[in-house]
Amino acid sequence: MLQLFVGQLLNGVIVGTLYGIIALGVTLTFGITGIVNFALGAFMAIGAYTSWYLTDVVGIAYPVAVPLAVLVVAVFGLLADQTLFRFTRNNLINGLIVSIGLISVIQSVLLMLWTTTPKNMHYILPGVLNLDLFIVPKMKGVVFLVLLAVILATYAALTRTWAGRAAYAFAQAPEAAKLMGVRTGFLQTGVVVYSTALAGLGGALYASLYSLEVSMGSSYILKGFEAAILAGIGTVMGSLMGGIVLGVTEAVGSIFFPQAYRDAYGLVFLVLILLFRPSGLFVRTR
C-alpha cells in the first residue's frame, strides 16, 4: 500500500507539472492582458500534433522536433494576438468569446489535417526507473524535469530580469509602468506569445506520453484553470504548485475511490480550498 501511495504521489506531481505549465500560461495571459484565454488548450493540441508530425511523419529527431513545435505554436500565438486578442485586451467577455471561437477554428483545422483518429507517437524513451519504493516511466521523468526547468526559468526571468520586473510592474499598475517607459503593447504581445509557446511545449511533451486526438486540450485547459484558481491568479510558482496539488489529488484519490470520477476529486478539493482561502492557496492575504 505504501508503494502504491508513494508511486501515485509521484505520478500526481509529474502529471501536475503538465497542468502547471498550462496554468502558468493562463495566469500570465490574464495578469498582463486581462484575457481569459481558453484557447491555450487548443494551442497545446497544435504543439502535440506538430511534434508528432515532425517526429513520426517527417522523421526529425524528437529533441529537435519539440523546439520546432514550440516555435510553430509561438508563431500561431503571435498571429492570434495580432489579428484577434490585440483588440480584446482588458475586455474579459470579448477575450473569452474570441478564445472560445479560436478553439473551434483550431480543432476544425486539426480535424481536416489529421481526422479524429488518434495518433500515437513511437516511443521516444521506453522503460521505467525502478526505485524500489516507486516506479517512474523514464519519459515521464524527462517530461517532468523539462517542465520544472521551464517553470523555474520563467520564475527567474520574471523576478531577475528587467523585462520580468516590467511585466510585474505592468500587472500591478499599468499606467505607472507606461510612464516609466515600459512598452506595454510589446509586453502584452510577448506574454501572449510566450503563454501559447508554453502550451505548445506542454503539448509537444504530452505527445511522447499519450495518444493524441483533437480535443485533447479541452481537459488540460480546464485543469490549467483549476490549478491557476487553486493557486491564486498571478502567482508563477503558485501555478506549478496548483497543478501539482491537482495532479496529486487526482492520482491519490483514484487509489481510494473509483477512477471513473477522478476529475471530480480535483474539483472537490478546489471548492474546499476556495471556501477557506477565496483568493487561492498561494496568494498572500493582507
Added chain:
Amino acid sequence: MFAAATLATCFGIAPAKAQDVVKIGEIEAQTGALNTYGWMSSQGMRMAVEEINKAGGFEVAGKKYKLQLLNPDTQGNPQQALIELKGMLEQDHAKYVFGPFLTNIYKGIEPYATGFDGKFLLIGGATAIHFDLGKAQHGYLMRSWNWDAGPSGFGSLMVANLKQRGAKKVAMLMQNDAFGHVARDIYAPLFQKEGIQFDEEWFEPGTTDFSSVLAKIAAGKPDYLFPGYSDAVLYDIVRQATEVGLTKIWLVRGSLGPGLKNKDALDEYIIYIPKYFEEAQNTEPKVKKFIADYKAFYKTDFPYDQAPLCSSSCYDHVFMLVEAMQKAGSVDDVAKVKQALMSITYKGLWETRYDETGEEVINFDVVDIKKGGNIEVSHFTPK
C-alpha cells in the same frame, strides 16, 4: 415528361430504372476515436461493390443489377447515424443497411429502425444487437459478428483457455459506457463459471492517463489484465500497464497494434482476431488475392492490424447478400432475402453462416503475442 418519353422512344434511350440498381447502405464511423471498427468495414465494402459492378453487376431472376453504396461517416455519433439512416430508408429507400459495429450507435438508431421492421435488413456487428435478435418487431436485425458467449462463442473458449493457462484472477479495466457494461455483463459470468476471480475498474471516455488505476490494479496482483475496448485507449492502457508491471494482457476487442508496439515489455498479449492476415496470406489464396486487390484499389499498404475487422459487415457480406438475392430470386423482398441469407454458407475470406437467431458464425483465430514479438496463432471453427 412527354418530351423525355418521346426522346427515349426515338433514340432508343431507356431511362435508368430504379430497380436496375440495388442500393445498400452502411452506417459506420469512418473517422473518430472509435472508427477502428467501422473504417475497415467501409474499406472492404467499397472494394466489393466496385468489384461486382466492374464485372457487369449480378443477375437476379433473369435481370441484371448493379450496386450503389451509400456510406456516409457517422463519426461514432449516434445522432449523426440516425440522420444518415433516415436518409437511407426514407429518401434512398435502401433495403439493406450494413452496420453499425458500435453499441452506442445501435442504441441510438434502434427505436427508429424498429419502425421499419419488415421493410429492410440491418446487418451489423454491434454487441447490443445480440440481445434484440428474435425479439418482436426486430425481424430486420441480423448480427454480423461472432457472439462472445455460448458453446460456439469465442469469449467462452478464450476464458476456458485462460483457465488452462492457470489464471486465477483477472482484472477488467473498461470504459464507462454502453459497451463497457455489456462486456462486463457477458464476461463476469463466464469467468465465474470457470472459477476465475473477476475484478472490475472503470474509466471515463477521454482518459489518457491510466497510471493511477493501473497501479491500483497491479497492487491486487491479477494474472491478466482485461482492458477495453478500442485501439483509441488500448495504446495508452497497454503501454502504461507494462510500466506498472502488468505484462499479461487478454482482450476480446481491439487489434494487435498495441501488443506489437509494446512487444518487448509484454509477456503475453492474447487477443481474439477473426483472421490473422499475416499468416493467412500464405495459406489462403482468397486472402492473398484480397490483399493484392486492396493494395491496387487504394494504392496504399495493406492495413494488417485493421483487416481482421473486415469480418463484420464488410467485403464478404456484400457477396453473400448478392448470393442470397440470387437464391431468393428477388432484390427487394427482404423476408425472402433474409431467409436465403440464413440458409447459405458463404465461403469467402471467412466461412460465414448465420445461426437460427440471425447471428453470424465464422471461423476465427486467437493470437498470442509473446515477449519479443513471437506470435502463436490458434484457429477455431465453431460447430
